[in-house]
Amino acid sequence: MTTQHSRRNFLRGQLSRPDAPPMRPPGAQARFMDLCTGCGDCVRACPEAILVLRESRSGPRPVVDFAQGGCTFCGACAEACEPGALSLETVPDWPWKAVVSDSCLSLNGVSCRACEDSCDPRAIRFRLMTAGRAAPILDTDCCTGCGDCAVTCPAGAISFEIPETQTERLA
Template sequence: MTTQHSRRNFLRGQLSRPEAPLMRPPGAQARFSQLCTGCGDCLRACPEAILIRQPGPSGPALPLVDFSKGACTFCGACAEACETGALCPEAVPEWPWTATITDTCLSLGGIACRACEDACEPRAIRFRLMTGGRAAPTLDPEQCTGCGECAFTCPAGAVSFEQRAPATEVVR
């Protein structure tokens, strides 16, 4: 189904936007929406309690990761609790998300804050000093595990997540 682009639709607020990918629990399979029954076993199994139910337009409410509640330790408990195969324990380390830092970062505005850097265990976030007493956050995507600890601790909510591009194999 496509949305017609017209002034009428624009004025009605009916804009077509690409749907953002949903952050499913670690180990989510490609056919997660078809396999998940919404039973809630993964929510109950998560020791960090970072999984929430996403109300769906039809069908069961499916789980999503919510880093405002904490960070993921990638323990695999949610995948082990899944009996439908929607979450695969072997795929837990293949987390496709990485953090990005937005322009609302307090440090970019001249406010001394290093909460995300302090919370980042793999040291993927560093601050580069700039003129005027500001510091710019830099994120090393190779070091970032996508655990969400930086998002949980950021007082400005300046950390968001995007999916990593799939690795491409070089053929020689």
């Protein structure tokens, strides 16, 4: 995916997918659902307290919840996972990218730059529009999917999706 292409798509959240898989912890393996026992060790190991166990068809499984904070990609969750459902080796392979919805305050003429201010990689910038509005533009090449922007967004306008379709393993 080119930067130009991804910017155009993410500007309007065109990659939104209602059937997006749950956001598993960083390092989730291809056989995550087979390997994970639902023991909760990763949840207890996360220093940011952003992992929660959620019911699935196979029982409780961990998901990332950005309500409390962002992920530092420290790898503590993968380190704690004895069954090997999470692996440190694939921690950098975090596929999620932020998407800003139309409920963004700035997009609706209310002054706000909370996401831009919270984004260390500087993946968000704003393009001025008419009537005092400004459109958030996401550079998906820079976005790490850390979730810091979602934590600070007062409108809850930021969600996360996997841009490409290799999502079955995380379902």
